[in-house]
Amino acid sequence: MSAAALPLAVMPKAKPRSAALPEMATAVMILNEGCEVEFANESARALFAGVELLGCGLNALLTICDVKGGADFLDAVTDYPLLTQGRLALCDGRYVDAILKPLSTGGYVLTFDDVTAYVRDAALAHKDALTGLHNRASFQDRLKEMLARAKRTGSEVAVLCLDLDRFKAVNDTLGHPVGDTLLRKVAERLQSALREGDVVARLGGDEFAVLQADAVQPQAAETLAARLVDLLGRTYLVDGHMLNIGTSVGVAVSPTDGSDMDELMKRADLALYRAKSDGRGTFRFFEADMDARMKARRSLELDLRRALALKEFTLAYQPQIDLATNAVTGFEALIRWEHPERGMVQPADFIPLTEEIGIITPIGEWVLRTACKEAAGWSKPVSIAVNLSPVQFRSPKLVEIVMSALARSGLEPSRLELEITEGALLANTESVLATLTTLRALGVRISMDDFGTGYSSLSYLRKFPFDKIKIDRSFVSGMVDNEDCGAIVRAVASLGASLGIKTTAEGVETTEQLAAIQAEGCGEVQGFLTGRPMPAAMAAALLSDSSTL
Structure with a gap:
């Protein structure tokens, strides 16, 4: 029942x-x-x-x-x-x-x-998984709380934004596991430098930020920024590697630089940008003119993107002269930009920005294709030299782009000379040498530009047989009055002769410099004295003229 x-x-x-x-x-x-x-x-x-x-x-x-x-x-x-x-x-x-x-x-x-x-789950949601520091969301919450309290009490809050210097090279050369370990060590050093009550966060990548409240400003922030630059710049030992990076710091203080979170962060970022522009490994406080400079930079960035789209760039060609025969042996292709309102913009004023904003690669490809096309129509088979930026050189498509430019133009590979700086050679040696070897196999010639200004000149000359060494203009300009510069030029010329590598002295502007260059045994010169950069039509006309310079 x-x-x-x-x-x-x-x-x-x-x-x-x-x-x-x-x-x-x-x-x-x-x-x-x-x-x-x-x-x-x-x-x-x-x-x-x-x-x-x-x-x-x-x-x-x-x-x-x-x-x-x-x-x-x-x-x-x-x-x-x-x-x-x-x-x-x-x-x-x-x-x-x-x-x-x-x-x-x-x-x-x-x-x-x-x-x-x-x-605990909620706490983890506010922590950076890699370092255990506050994440961006948690940092913003804490900053809002501090600013609200500071407004009630009349106190000050300092925001310090940090970027690690040379961290990308560590990731690229040693791999992300080493990079992650390095970031954890950076986090430990940051925490060790702070007082109780300060807040440190990893905002993402190699970006960090610190909040400092209840302190006398700007003195406290200045002391902390200097300590962080020193501390993070000391050598790290990671998996047997001795690593040297560093940090740049930008500082903004509320209420002087703003009482709103977004405004304060923006101004700390502007100060950080100035610190990086001033050579890295330093700190800068926000200043009123930084905003105007950043607006000018953004305006230039927009104009650069427009110039690329509207094909506003042109090329000028500077002759390279053989000192033995006084004949033109080639030209170096140099980019020029004449802005409708700015007028002629110097490469030094816009090339670094193109690298920062990521458009140097398409611009460099345009330069290569245009230079090959122009040179293919010249009456004499002289060389055409094209500069490659470190960013271009690291591109996995570089060899493909060079092959395409040669094929489309019909230029003989032996007439193309690619100039790379020592900065492009510093990272990932095996990959660099593999790329150089592949380019050489195409028949292209390879030149080391600005020789003597980097860190590994002699080791690379030993590892790879360059076709040409270009002696940096800073040594050439100092030869007449500085014996050390003359000794360096003499040593490079002698080294080139011993290794069978042609040497070209850049930036020759006076007859005294030319005489000194000839006395030291350089084989080739380039500079305003022997030929200023000229339009493509003038370069073609110069080659058609049978007389020598």
Whole structure:
């Protein structure tokens, strides 16, 4: 017979609902009017193990157990007796949400729900997974809180934005695992340099930021920025590698530089940009003219993108002269930009920006294709030299682009000379040498530009047989008055002769410099004295003229 068919008289007697309290997973306590514990279920006793709960006052219980947030909870009981709730942190690291409600029969019921997992998940959502620092969202929340408090108290808040210098080279050459370990070490150093109450965050990549409050500004921020530049610039040991990076720091202080979060961050970024422009490994405070400069930079950036789209760039060709025969042996292709309103913009004023904003590669490809096309129509088979930026040289499509330019123009590969600076050779030696070898296999000639200004000149001359060394103009200009410059030019010319490598002296502008260059044994010169950069038509006409220069 089913239970539903049993006569009412023989149905099992139901237990009072209060009997279920001991079995509940939620910790439950019943308190009398004086907030003393009269009942605690098993979950409550487990939560506060080691404490005799019955008869214990709520105040004493929270104090004995060193519960953080307990004082605020007790204050709320007085202020809001009909319903009190709050989050408490237990001494063993657990978190509970406590709710106190009055009972109709007198006294209170107090429940505790364990929310440790939720709290920790929420905390992780505000932490950078790699370094354990605050992430961008958490940083912004803290900055808003600090600015609101500073507005009430009249205090100041400093924001320091940091970029690591030369970090990308570590990632590119040694791999991301080494880069990640380095970032963790940077985070440790940052934390070691801060006071209690300061906030440090990783905003993404190799970008970090620090908040500094309750300090005398700008002195405190200046001291901290200098400490960070020094500390992060010291050598790191990572997986057997001795690594030297560094940092650039931009500082903005509220309320002087703004009281709004976005405005303050923007101005700290402007100061950071100035620090990087001034040579990196330093710090700069925001200054009023930085905003105007950044607007000018953005305007130039827009004009550059427009110039690329509208084909506003042109090429000029500077002749290279053989000192033995006084004949033109080739030309170097030099980019020119005549802006409709700015007039002629010097390459030094826009080439670095094209590298920053990522358009140097399409511009460089245009230069290569145009130079090959022009040179293919010249009456004499002289060489055409084209500069490659480090960004272009790292492109996996470089060899393909060179092959395409040669094929489309019909230029003999042996007439194309690619000039690379020592800066392009510093990273990833094996990949660099593989690219150079492939280009050489095409029949293209390779020249090292600005020789003597980098770090690894001699080692690369040993590893790869360059066709030409171009002596930097800084040595040429100093030859007449500086014996050291003359000695360097002499040594390079002698080295080239020993290795069978042609040497070209750049930037020859006076007859005295030319005489000194000839005396030191250089085979070729290039400069205003022997030929200024000229349009393609003039270069073609110069070659058609049978006379020598």
